[in-house]
Amino acid sequence: MTMKKKLTVTTLAASMLFASIAGLPLSEKGLASKLGITAGVASASTAFDQLNALKAELARDTAGAANVAAVRDFVKNDLTATHDEKYEMIKQIWDKIEIKRNASAPGLSSPSVLNVDNAFKLVMALDVFYSGTSAEIDQLINDEEYRAVINDLFLSANLKGINQAGGLDKGDVVAFQNAALQALVDNKASLIGTLALALKGSAVNSQVIKDAVSSIVNDAIVAPNTLLISKLLNYYGITLSDLDTVQNKVAEFIEGKAPTIKAKDARTALESASVRYLLKDEIVYAGKKTSTTATPDLEILTISVNDFIKWSLHTASNVKFDNGVLVLDGADSGSGVIQARDTKFGILLYISPDAISLAKEASSTPPPAGGGGGGGPVQSESDKAISELTDLFKDITGASPEKKQEIFKAAQEKVNAAIAKLSTLDLASLVVVENGVAKPKLDVAGLVSKVKDIVAQAKALNDKLKALNPDAKAEKVVLTLNFGTISAKTTEIPFAKDLLAAAVAGGVDKIAVGLNGLTLGVSPSEFSADTTLKVTNQDKTVATSVTQLPVASGVYEFEFTSGGSKVGSFNTPVEVTIPVPNGNQFDTELLSLAKIVDGKLEFYGGKFSNGVLNGVRNSFSTYTVVQNNVYFDDTTPVKAWAGRQIQVAAAKGILEGRADKVFEPNGFVTRAEFAKLIVKTFNLENASASESFDDVNDSDWYKVYVASAVKNGIVNGKEAGKFDPNGQITRSEMAVMSARALSLKGVTLSPAKVDEVLKGFKDADTINASLKDGVALAASQGIVVGEEGSVFNPNANSTRAQAAVVIYRLLNK
Numbered sequence: 001m002t003m004k005k006k007l008t009v010t011t012l013a014a015s016m017l018f019a020s021i022a023g024l025p026l027s028e029k030g031l032a033s034k035l036g037i038t039a040g041v042a043s044a045s046t047a048f049d050q051l052n053a054l055k056a057e058l059a060r061d062t063a064g065a066a067n068v069a070a071v072r073d074f075v076k077n078d079l080t081a082t083h084d085e086k087y088e089m090i091k092q093i094w095d096k097i098e099i100k101r102n103a104s105a106p107g108l109s110s111p112s113v114l115n116v117d118n119a120f121k122l123v124m125a126l127d128v129f130y131s132g133t134s135a136e137i138d139q140l141i142n143d144e145e146y147r148a149v150i151n152d153l154f155l156s157a158n159l160k161g162i163n164q165a166g167g168l169d170k171g172d173v174v175a176f177q178n179a180a181l182q183a184l185v186d187n188k189a190s191l192i193g194t195l196a197l198a199l200k201g202s203a204v205n206s207q208v209i210k211d212a213v214s215s216i217v218n219d220a221i222v223a224p225n226t227l228l229i230s231k232l233l234n235y236y237g238i239t240l241s242d243l244d245t246v247q248n249k250v251a252e253f254i255e256g257k258a259p260t261i262k263a264k265d266a267r268t269a270l271e272s273a274s275v276r277y278l279l280k281d282e283i284v285y286a287g288k289k290t291s292t293t294a295t296p297d298l299e300i301l302t303i304s305v306n307d308f309i310k311w312s313l314h315t316a317s318n319v320k321f322d323n324g325v326l327v328l329d330g331a332d333s334g335s336g337v338i339q340a341r342d343t344k345f346g347i348l349l350y351i352s353p354d355a356i357s358l359a360k361e362a363s364s365t366p367p368p369a370g371g372g373g374g375g376g377p378v379q380s381e382s383d384k385a386i387s388e389l390t391d392l393f394k395d396i397t398g399a400s401p402e403k404k405q406e407i408f409k410a411a412q413e414k415v416n417a418a419i420a421k422l423s424t425l426d427l428a429s430l431v432v433v434e435n436g437v438a439k440p441k442l443d444v445a446g447l448v449s450k451v452k453d454i455v456a457q458a459k460a461l462n463d464k465l466k467a468l469n470p471d472a473k474a475e476k477v478v479l480t481l482n483f484g485t486i487s488a489k490t491t492e493i494p495f496a497k498d499l500l501a502a503a504v505a506g507g508v509d510k511i512a513v514g515l516n517g518l519t520l521g522v523s524p525s526e527f528s529a530d531t532t533l534k535v536t537n538q539d540k541t542v543a544t545s546v547t548q549l550p551v552a553s554g555v556y557e558f559e560f561t562s563g564g565s566k567v568g569s570f571n572t573p574v575e576v577t578i579p580v581p582n583g584n585q586f587d588t589e590l591l592s593l594a595k596i597v598d599g600k601l602e603f604y605g606g607k608f609s610n611g612v613l614n615g616v617r618n619s620f621s622t623y624t625v626v627q628n629n630v631y632f633d634d635t636t637p638v639k640a641w642a643g644r645q646i647q648v649a650a651a652k653g654i655l656e657g658r659a660d661k662v663f664e665p666n667g668f669v670t671r672a673e674f675a676k677l678i679v680k681t682f683n684l685e686n687a688s689a690s691e692s693f694d695d696v697n698d699s700d701w702y703k704v705y706v707a708s709a710v711k712n713g714i715v716n717g718k719e720a721g722k723f724d725p726n727g728q729i730t731r732s733e734m735a736v737m738s739a740r741a742l743s744l745k746g747v748t749l750s751p752a753k754v755d756e757v758l759k760g761f762k763d764a765d766t767i768n769a770s771l772k773d774g775v776a777l778a779a780s781q782g783i784v785v786g787e788e789g790s791v792f793n794p795n796a797n798s799t800r801a802q803a804a805v806v807i808y809r810l811l812n813k
Contacts, residue, residue, distance in 0.1 A: 056525060057273040060351050060505035061339075062314075062498055064269025069528050071266040073563070074258055075124055081253070086120035089253055092245040094119055096236050101156035107164065113145065114152035122149050123246065157235040159228065272341075272348035283350055294326040294356050298340050298349065305342070305349075314339040314351055315502065317449040319358055326356060333359035337452060337505075351505070354459060355452035382457035385418035386464050393468045408469050415465045416475045419458045423477050425450065428484030431491075438488035444496040451479060451499065455506030473746065476509035483515040491515055495531040500524045510575065517579035517612065518556065523572035529563030543624045546599050552580045552591055553613070553625035560620060573616040573683055576606075578625050580613055586627045589644075590651040596622040603628055603653030605680070607811070616683035628653070632663035635801075642801040645808035652811065654680045655804055665801035671718075672702035672725035674734055674803060675709045681810050682741050684708045693723040700725070714740045731802075732767055732794035735784045736774030738806060742781060742813065749777040761792040768794070783809050 058065050087094065094116060101114065108114075151161045160167030221227065225234050233239075251263035276283070286304070287296040297306045311321060318334025319326055328334050335355040341348045389411055396407050425447075430440040455477060462474045483493070493513050503511055503524035512521035513533060520533065538555040556578070560567040580591065588608040593615035594601040606615030606625070613625045630650035635643055646663060649655040654677055657663045669677075679685050689707035696706050702725055709715040714737050718724045749757070757776040758764040767775055775794065778784045783806055786792050798806075 056504060057277045058269060059501050059525065059528065060276075061269055061273065061348055062501040064265070064272065064348065065501060065528060066497065067262045067266040067269055069563070070261055071254065071263050074254065074261050078258070079124070079254065081120070083117060085253065087116050089249045090116070090120050090123055090246050092242045092249075093236075093238050096238055096242070097153075097156070100236050102158050103156070105155045105158060107155050107161050108152055109148055112152050112156070113148045114156055118145065118149045122146060123250070154232060157232050159231060159235070268346050269348070275347055275349065276351070285350065285352065289356065292328060292358050292360060294338075294358065295324070296326065296338055296340070300349075308344060309340045309342050309349060311338060311340050313337070315355070315445075315448055315452060317355075317445075319356075326358065328358050328360070333357070335449070335452065335456075354456045354506075355449075357453075357456070382418060382422060382461055385414060385461055388414060389461075389464055389468060396468075408472065411465060411469060412472060412475070415461050415472075418461055419475050419477060420480075422457055423454050424480040424482060426482050426484070428482065431483055431486060433488050436488055436490065438483075438486045438491040440483060440493065442494060442496070444498055447496075447499050448502040451502045451506055451508065454479065455508065477507065478510045478512055478521060479503060479508050480512040480514060480519075483513070486515050490534065490536045493533040493535070495524075495527065495533070497528065497530050500527050500531065512575070517577075519575075519577035520558065521575035522560075522570070523574075526567075526570055526572060527562045531560060531562040531567075534559040534561070538622060542622065543594075543596060543626070546596060547594075547601050547626060549601070549629060550586060550627040551624055552583070552586050552627055553578050555596075555622060555624045557622045558620040567620075569619045569687065571618075571686075571688070573618045574620070576615045576617055576623070577612045578615070578623070580608065580611060580625055583608060583611055589648050590627045590629060591625055592628045592652050593617070594624055594626045594628070596624065601626065603651070605652035605654060605683070605811075618683075618685070627651075631661065632657055633661045635663050635665050638665045638801040642805050646801065646804040648811065649677075649804050649807045652680075654807055654811075655800075663800065665799065665804075667800050668728045668797045669734075669800055669803045670726050671715075671723065671729045671733070672700075672706060674729045674737060674798075675715055675725075676702060676705040677803060677807050678714055678737055678741050678810075679705045679708045681807055682712075682744065684712050684714075684741075684744075686711055691723070692721070693717055693725075694721045696723050696725055709737075712741075712744060728797040729803075730795050731784065731792065731798050732771045732775055734798050734803065734806060735778040736771050738783050738810060739774035739777040741810065742777065742783070745813070747777065747781060747813070749773070749780050753780070761786050761790060763791045763793065766794055767792065781809075781813065783813075 058068060081089070097114070097119070103112065147162065154167065155161045221230055225231055247267070251267060254261055254263040282300055284299045285296070286299050287294055289295070296311050297304060298309060299305065311324060311326075313319070313321065314337040316329075316334070316336035318329050318331035319336040320329040321327075326336065326338065335357040337355050338352045339348060340350040392407060392411055392414070396404060399407065427440055427442070430442060431438050432441060433439075458475070458477045462472075465472045466474070481493070483491070493515075495511065500511075501524075508524055510521040511524050512519050515535065516537075518535070520535075522533075534557075536557040536559075538557055540551060540555055542555045543551045576593065578593070580586070580588075591606065591608045591613055593604045593606040593613060595604060595617075604615060604617060606613045608614075617623075628651040630647060632646065632650075635646055638646075642665065646655060646665065650657075650663075655663075658667065685704060686708045687704060689704070689711040691703075691707040691710040693706070696703055706715065706723060706725065715723070718727070751773070754773055754776040757780045758767065758772060760779070761767075764772075771794070775784065775792070779792075784792070
């Protein structure tokens, strides 16, 4: 199968997977899911983005997320069924397929793979139990059996197959998705009103919601019969109700086989996450609060639904509900995240974004606006910073533009420092050594409560900063767990799923583990189950036995396991800090993070600062830091202006020679080559990234780099469907790609300053209008400079030496 056909199948499978989670009635209440996730994520760029948006919302519901994970694992590992049982589960749709299928359609596999067993396998593979990792989706959509079943499904409906000209392609899937999204968005107000009235109605009747959505979908998409996927559904006569029936039967079968697996609750959790995501602007918390009590209330489109919901505590510390009022539970202060579930459909409509804090009026440190509290050092740290921010901005009235910027910068730094300080927890005293392995004994409930407090304090700080400077950037929370100095060879750090879920719900950017000067920072959204990080200090000979390069650090083996399985790769890169004890003994610009694999080293760059090397990785094994001395025999002609830059970029594993000790400094750089350089410089490589260029194939060495650059918005095609990977890159294209990479780090340039920057180039008018902003941003940061005569030469091709200089400058940003 060609690469383009694989893309078609990939898009179809991803679309079907998303539909099975968010677009179909998964239970009696499933149309809330249809109402929710589809309209709510209309702006998400891909099906994977939509799925991950749902997953992030689901993670806030720790119990619901656990049920979904349990069902997913059961389906993947333990679900077995006889042929007759499979038929009974999918009977509602299979009978329609069997009656209508054209068994003699040309092109069908022989014998046709469209049978009960394979249809059931496809339904289960595309079921409601998405784990959040694109690797699992890749494994699914690259399965030849699934592709064959989908192909026969279309051919048997007298439609073109996925391997035929004029058959299903990416455009058909996108058109169907866009039509569904737009129809629901156009009718969002009506649907939300229907849901609100259903909650207030006297009878438990979710059919009214089903009917509303079905009518919109049918009228806008299916009935006109103009879209290819609509033609497929119309041919077989498959309806939303049919798919609902199948999902119900699957859930009932699972619970019959394994009563402890709560498949129906898992579906409800997914539907609830969908509703919360869609109605995040329409579901309004309207509760009232005093220092010692909180009386919750909930409104949908200004209609109070408080009489039809039940409030409870999602997490709590020293608080409880008493007759619907949140009160202190025998303590002077406490806090809790509250949640509301409707009593009709069982939908979890609301989870408070922050903990609600209560404290007796005698408390000397009341929580700041936005809730959270938690008392103690966390509270006083934010109070102190807020007070200092207020004082800082007293001088802003009448200040010059330069003085204002100075104040804004100082305020930003103050908030950054305050959040970093309150987010760092000293847990060294909790570490115990058993059988030579160091393990901290963590109070998970206490940590979850602490995370809620930290998030609330960070929000208060960011809100204050924004109030004083609307253009300020919100500072992210990095939860640092410091375990101090550990003498044991092996350390095992647990990440309880409840802690991870609390971090995801609170928008924590990273959880960083620190021990012996070593730090690893990982996104909490990477895991949905109990997770363990194992760090083993290896003997230095593990490195010196495979290289003659100077070894500058210890040798560490890192291993993550989650849900009992080893984690091979990460969607979000992990930040790594490795101590370099004697940095003054090395050429620190040449230090590089090195992975020891099969008796050799792979180099992944990093930057030395303050006695440590900071790097980024998306997979783990055994690592060390070395001084990577790379020499080329042909760089003397450019040594004066590019020699050091080539040496450093090569040491970081970014640049390579074109032959042994041959760099070809005056050779030209292709667009694919520079895409690789940018991706490696900014650690953007992502094996699961995709692109849709006709001239980039799966077998091409540069495929992963082009796809990763596309994923991060760094490259576009030169024309429709073409990337021109082997075309020589121009100076203006190189500047624009560099600018887009810088923008990922928050570097910007005001549009008003573009022309001012470009005035420094006499030939600025020859720069393509669509590239001027990027060239100006790169020039303003000193990434690109003019050539002799103050000209930029935007259309001149860049040499490898010039590219090395650009990469070196980017490395130092």
